[in-house]
Amino acid sequence: EDKVVQSPLSLVVHEGDTVTLNCSYEVTNFRSLLWYKQEKKAPTFLFMLTSSGIEKKSGRLSSILDKKELSSILNITATQTGDSAIYLCAVEARSGGGADGLTFGKGTHLIIQP
């Protein structure tokens, strides 16, 4: 059974701090790893990672995949209160032709205090 584990499950920091969120996975026929941010509504897409060692960046957020260690990290620098959310890691496993669904981890609940 495919498994995605995120840590920590919750994290409280002060505005301006840098945070690192972790995701490890065990899947058969790995295809890609995705990060989403979820506030009170639907998950919003952040990054998709398929190749090991290549960092993806968007503003203060960045992520990297380590296929050898079967893991990924999501970094957020200079955190702001608007970064408070649940950060979900999801993995796509190749099932054959066509599209595959995502298996999600339980998420990291990040709270940024002013």
Next chain:
Amino acid sequence: DTEVTQTPKHLVMGMTNKKSLKCEQHMGHRAMYWYKQKAKKPPELMFVYSYEKLSINESVPSRFSPECPNSSLLNLHLHALQPEDSALYLCASSPIYYNEQFFGPGTRLTVL
């Protein structure tokens, strides 16, 4: 148009009712998905449609019946649901070979 829309936003139904959830996207995506999300839990995959054909059914009970009438629309027909089916139902779409899934806002379903 770069969004996935879902209707209704909220739905309350009894255990004997029949209702439908609707999802629409105009991004040209040929894969569409239904997920179920319970409170404080991550989304769980229910169904995947590829090129309007059901390609994955994650052993979902038959009281949930998906339908993909065309490449832009995805429905989820509900019949004889149980209170434990109360949840946020999320629709997503993606290109077939790059699984960057975009989620709709969800339908919050309450079964009485």
